Amino acid sequence: MDIKCNAIYLDCFAGISGNMLLGALLDAGAPAELLRAELAKLAVTGYRVNLSRVDKGGINAFYLDVQVDEAVQEHRNLADIVAIIEQSTLKPAVKETSKAIVTRLAQAEAKVHGMPLQEIHFHEVGAVDSIVDIVGIAWALDYLRIEHIYASRLRVGSGFVTCCHGLIPVPAPATAELLHGIPYYPGDIEKELVTPTGAAVLATLGTGFGSMPVGFISSKIGYGAGTWNIAIPNVLRLYLGEVTATSQNRQDENPKDERFLVIEANIDDQTPEIYGYIMDRLFAVGALDVWLTPIIMKKNRPATKLSVLAAPNCLNKVTEIILQETTSIGMRFYPVARAMADREFIVIGLPWGDVKVKISSYQGKICNVAPEYEDCRKIAEKSGMPLKVVQQLALKEAMSVC
Numbered sequence: 001m002d003i004k005c006n007a008i009y010l011d012c013f014a015g016i017s018g019n020m021l022l023g024a025l026l027d028a029g030a031p032a033e034l035l036r037a038e039l040a041k042l043a044v045t046g047y048r049v050n051l052s053r054v055d056k057g058g059i060n061a062f063y064l065d066v067q068v069d070e071a072v073q074e075h076r077n078l079a080d081i082v083a084i085i086e087q088s089t090l091k092p093a094v095k096e097t098s099k100a101i102v103t104r105l106a107q108a109e110a111k112v113h114g115m116p117l118q119e120i121h122f123h124e125v126g127a128v129d130s131i132v133d134i135v136g137i138a139w140a141l142d143y144l145r146i147e148h149i150y151a152s153r154l155r156v157g158s159g160f161v162t163c164c165h166g167l168i169p170v171p172a173p174a175t176a177e178l179l180h181g182i183p184y185y186p187g188d189i190e191k192e193l194v195t196p197t198g199a200a201v202l203a204t205l206g207t208g209f210g211s212m213p214v215g216f217i218s219s220k221i222g223y224g225a226g227t228w229n230i231a232i233p234n235v236l237r238l239y240l241g242e243v244t245a246t247s248q249n250r251q252d253e254n255p256k257d258e259r260f261l262v263i264e265a266n267i268d269d270q271t272p273e274i275y276g277y278i279m280d281r282l283f284a285v286g287a288l289d290v291w292l293t294p295i296i297m298k299k300n301r302p303a304t305k306l307s308v309l310a311a312p313n314c315l316n317k318v319t320e321i322i323l324q325e326t327t328s329i330g331m332r333f334y335p336v337a338r339a340m341a342d343r344e345f346i347v348i349g350l351p352w353g354d355v356k357v358k359i360s361s362y363q364g365k366i367c368n369v370a371p372e373y374e375d376c377r378k379i380a381e382k383s384g385m386p387l388k389v390v391q392q393l394a395l396k397e398a399m400s401v402c
């Protein structure tokens with residue numbers, strides 16, 4: 001059966017910022033007057049949301065500009081912003097999305113500045129305009145019932161921008177931190193085209209990146225304008241539509257699907273003794289799997305490919321372990337999607353002890369029944385029975401109850 005989900009595809013040929021995305025969502029159908037009413041639910045004052053239609057290189061786009069009174073340029077930390085969102089009367093789903101984006105942004109800043117999360121004062125990021133952009137985006141996505149966000153490769157721009165620290169490179173350090181696992185390129189425009197807020201939304205909510213997903217059918221396009229006038233139309237193009245689950249984008253059928261990274265290094269000059277230690281360390285920092293493949297690499301050298309499957313937030317720790325513990329001085333990583341069966345555990349009693357059994361199902365049908373190896377091993381050791389027989393007995397017992 002085809003499953004259809006509301007989705008957007010963001011064509012980020014001129015990058016993405018918070019106000020570009022919110023402008024594009026308004027242009028695609030989220031009503032501006034409702035946005036104002038929702039924002040009024042936040043205990044934040046001293047700002048004005050200016051909405052206008054502008055021409056950007058021949059494309060008529062929605063431009064959203066938040067004007068903040070000079071007097072209220074306060075610095076807020078994560079707890080302050082979370083409290084403002086929590087104490088509002090926004091819908092719970094909008095609160096959750098907003099808090100997730102703000103937290104992701106704070107984590108990136110904390111990493112860059114080497115500070116504890118709660119000590120991060122958001123500077124520009126904490127200014128009212130960012131709160132407005134983030135909450136506005138969370139509200140508009142909910143209003144349009146968007147379930148999946150896809151985006152093209154991002155043009156991030158190049159050069160330097162001025163912030164309170166002085167000059168920082170583009171992509172800004174927090175942006176670069178947020179873009180792990182998301183494909184991007186500088187392009188030939190010397191401006192900051194992807195901002196930390198734009199990157200935080202994609203890092204928090206993005207389902208997939210690259211070409212428009214197979215099975216995506218658009219029904220409307222919205223354009224959100226960026227601030228600068230540049231050599232290309234400075235707009236974010238948002239395709240609003242539906243995605244139909246197919247074998248190519250099966251993640252849409254399964255809410256458990258997430259984005260992960262495969263991180264790899266080809267190693268030709270390391271003693272095999274220490275792979276076990278490295279694998280243990282990688283699992284300890286959150287790797288979901290680690291595997292070794294014999295390969296023949298450059299100069300016809302027999303070597304080993306070390307592969308790690310991990311969530312994007314493990315990338316830094318995995319990189320550190322690979323570069324510090326192996327003889328490799330480089331590694332590569334790329335995003336992958338996973339399809340997951342549902343799992344539950346039952347416990348069955350055998351005369352020698354209990355065995356946990358993992359029952360997996362996909363789309364409501366049982367697809368695998370597996371007695372836990374460690375439990376069976378203990379019983380085999382205790383009883384003297386062959387391990388495979390213990391496994392068979394446990395499986396038979398489990399099959400009779402499931």
Ligand SMILES: O=C([S-])c1cc(C(=O)S)c[n+]([C@@H]2O[C@H](COP(=O)(O)O)[C@@H](O)[C@H]2O)c1
Pocket residue numbers: 017018109112122123124125130161163164165168172173174175192195196197198
């Ligand atoms: O002031 C600080 S700490 C600051 C840090 C960073 C880092 O990347 S770290 C970036 N910036 C710049 O602030 C503006 C605002 O970004 P929004 O996402 O709120 O639009 C942007 O130019 C960042 O590069 C400031």
Ligand code: NI
Pocket residue numbers: 109112113174
């Ligand atoms: Ni910063």
